[in-house]
Amino acid sequence: MTTRFVSAAELMGRVLGLPDYKFVIIGHPISSASDADLAEYARASIDQARNLLLRT
Amino acid sequence: MTIGVLDPSNERHAAQARLAERTVSLRGKTVGFISNGKEGTEGYFKHLDYMLRKQLGVGDVVWRTKSNYSAPAEAEIVDEIKKWHAVVAGVGD
Amino acid sequence: MAPPIVTTHEQPTRKPPLTSKVYDVADFSAAQELFHSNGWTDGLPVVPPTRPAVEACLDWAAMVPEQLLGVEPVREQPITAEKVAINAVMAGCLPMHFPVVATALQAMLQEEYLLHGVTSSTGGCAALIVINGPIRLEIGANATFNALGNSDRATSVIGRAVRLALINLMDVRPGGIDRSTLGHPGKFSYCLAEDEEDTIWEPLSVVRGLPLGASAVTVMAAMAPRQIMNEWTTDPKEILETFAAEMRANQLNYSIYGGNYAIIIPKQLREPIQAAGWKKRDISEFLYERARVRRGDWATVGKGSVVRDRADKIHPALQSPEHLLVIAAGGPAGGFGAVIAPWMGSKTKAVTAAIGACVDCASPKT
Numbered sequence: 001m002t003t004r005f006v007s008a009a010e011l012m013g014r015v016l017g018l019p020d021y022k023f024v025i026i027g028h029p030i031s032s033a034s035d036a037d038l039a040e041y042a043r044a045s046i047d048q049a050r051n052l053l054l055r056t
Numbered sequence: 057m058t059i060g061v062l063d064p065s066n067e068r069h070a071a072q073a074r075l076a077e078r079t080v081s082l083r084g085k086t087v088g089f090i091s092n093g094k095e096g097t098e099g100y101f102k103h104l105d106y107m108l109r110k111q112l113g114v115g116d117v118v119w120r121t122k123s124n125y126s127a128p129a130e131a132e133i134v135d136e137i138k139k140w141h142a143v144v145a146g147v148g149d
Numbered sequence: 150m151a152p153p154i155v156t157t158h159e160q161p162t163r164k165p166p167l168t169s170k171v172y173d174v175a176d177f178s179a180a181q182e183l184f185h186s187n188g189w190t191d192g193l194p195v196v197p198p199t200r201p202a203v204e205a206c207l208d209w210a211a212m213v214p215e216q217l218l219g220v221e222p223v224r225e226q227p228i229t230a231e232k233v234a235i236n237a238v239m240a241g242c243l244p245m246h247f248p249v250v251a252t253a254l255q256a257m258l259q260e261e262y263l264l265h266g267v268t269s270s271t272g273g274c275a276a277l278i279v280i281n282g283p284i285r286l287e288i289g290a291n292a293t294f295n296a297l298g299n300s301d302r303a304t305s306v307i308g309r310a311v312r313l314a315l316i317n318l319m320d321v322r323p324g325g326i327d328r329s330t331l332g333h334p335g336k337f338s339y340c341l342a343e344d345e346e347d348t349i350w351e352p353l354s355v356v357r358g359l360p361l362g363a364s365a366v367t368v369m370a371a372m373a374p375r376q377i378m379n380e381w382t383t384d385p386k387e388i389l390e391t392f393a394a395e396m397r398a399n400q401l402n403y404s405i406y407g408g409n410y411a412i413i414i415p416k417q418l419r420e421p422i423q424a425a426g427w428k429k430r431d432i433s434e435f436l437y438e439r440a441r442v443r444r445g446d447w448a449t450v451g452k453g454s455v456v457r458d459r460a461d462k463i464h465p466a467l468q469s470p471e472h473l474l475v476i477a478a479g480g481p482a483g484g485f486g487a488v489i490a491p492w493m494g495s496k497t498k499a500v501t502a503a504i505g506a507c508v509d510c511a512s513p514k515t
Contacts, residue, residue, distance in 0.1 A: 001146060001147065002147060005328070007324060007325070008269070008325075008326070008328055011117065011320065011325050011326060012326075016073060016106075017073035018073045018074075021075075024144075024146075024149040026100075026147070027098075029096070030095070030096035030097060030100060030147050031094060031095040031096045032096070033096055033099075033100075035099055038096065038100045038102075038103055039103045041100055041103075041365070042100055042103035042104040042106075042107055043103075043107065045104055045113070045144075046104070046107045046108065046111055049144075050112075051091065053078065053079070053082065053142045054078055054079065054080065054081065054082065055077075055078035055079060055080050058173040058174060058175060058198060059173070059174050059175075059176065059177070059180060059197055060171045060172070060173055060199060060200060061171070061172050061180050061183070061184075061198055061199060062167065062169040062170070062171060062172075062198045062199070062200065062203055062235045063169045063171075063172065063235070064169075064184075064189050064198060064232065064235045064236050064239060064313070064317040064318075065187070065189060065232075065317045065318070066226060066317070066318045066319075067169065067170060067234065068227070084151055095455070107346045113390040128223055128265075136495070
């Protein structure tokens with residue numbers, strides 16, 4: 001989720017029954033980001049994803 | 057003397073959901089992307105696809121795009137999730 | 150011998166009880182603070198929803214409290230008559246306004262309206278509600294002066310009730326589910342009646358498939374009105390060309406994709422169009438042809454980066470003439486009209502529903 005939509009994601013988590021649902025947060029916006037920015041966001045996502053997707 | 061006023065909100069509590077079981081490693085596994093199809097998402101997912109394969113050893117990445125970015129994913133896409141080991145759904149734009 | 154007198158004792162009719170939680174507040178001001186602090190308002194004062202006021206709405210509409218008006222599918226949220234009635238009272242509705250509110254929400258809960266999408270989007274649309282049929286006269290809905298503003302009590306409170314129901318029953322609050330970047334004033338209330346008495350045209354509800362004489366609402370996920378002006382011709386094509394130009398401008402400046410557009414035609418512009426023998430169908434067919442843009446023209450408004458290799462693609466504002474909602478409304482003088490654009494192409498569709506008709510039946514027309 002991009003930073004500006006974090007509160008929306010938190011609300012939907014509560015509404016759908018997982019109030020502490022964790023998700024990856026990246027910079028905003030995507031629509032006008034450069035390719036280098038998008039690569040950086042993907043890198044940040046992988047770092048966060050290790051904790052979210054894998055059993056540690 | 058007081059006034060009795062009624063609660064206008066939906067008072068109903070959300071059903072509790074559960075997190076899916078986490079796996080120890082994604083090596084050789086399948087990850088699905090559910091994109092909202094907005095401008096810029098393709099570039100982001102392209103980089104993510106590459107990094108998942110290179111850094112986490114993911115075996116296959118399946119790309120799906122919702123037909124309507126403001127609506128939940130279609131039932132056919134949600135059904136496919138059963139075949140994947142992890143899902144990345146995004147992105148707020 | 151006279152037959153025995155048999156008496157029967159009628160059982161008093163048991164009203165199903167309301168089940169919403171009751172808060173006891175000291176007075177009107179305390180009620181305001183309770184509601185504001187809980188996020189239950191649109192920022193304006195509300196009418197405290199007491200049990201008698203809510204029951205009066207349900208009685209008028211012959212609905213039981215737990216009657217299901219629909220289910221919001223994303224959140225699997227049941228929307229009951231009781232809860233809608235509470236929000237209607239808060240908005241200032243009298244019992245006679247409630248059936249319009251209930252029907253509008255039922256229509257918005259139809260799948261094709263895409264309620265979650267249109268209420269959560271950054272695009273910031275509001276629910277445009279158009280009232281047709283005899284109920285307009287019964288509730289005093291005024292279709293003339295200030296038709297798109299604060300024309301009368303009925304349309305003001307009906308539109309507001311719908312917004313309060315979205316806020317309270319579907320968490321559509323700014324910064325919550327409602328991610329609108331800007332929104333527009335229609336989010337307070339966006340309701341008008343059609344001036345059926347002062348036009349030879351068929352009512353909108355009839356064009357959309359309902360029988361003449363039925364009371365009905367049409368709902369559309371709509372942007373703010375874009376006012377046009379053309380007081381200098383009586384040629385229908387020239388008048389409507391101005392509407393078409395505004396639709397084309399919307400396509401370039403806001404969203405290029407075709408969907409339901411609504412146009413409001415007040416009396417001063419209606420008269421020459423009617424006099425030339427044009428019906429609503431003729432208007433729709435004309436605008437279907439005229440309201441379209443070339444994708445490459447995006448470059449003239451700063452959007453060259455998304456033209457890509459499709460510069461010659463033609464985008465019509467209307468996917469078919471039937472997608473135009475032509476509404477006769479507005480004061481008697483002034484060569485003004487309005488174009489109301491869709492939220493985002495045809496991802497959402499306008500829905501028309503009869504008031505007081507079968508609640509379990511599919512919508513007659515989308």
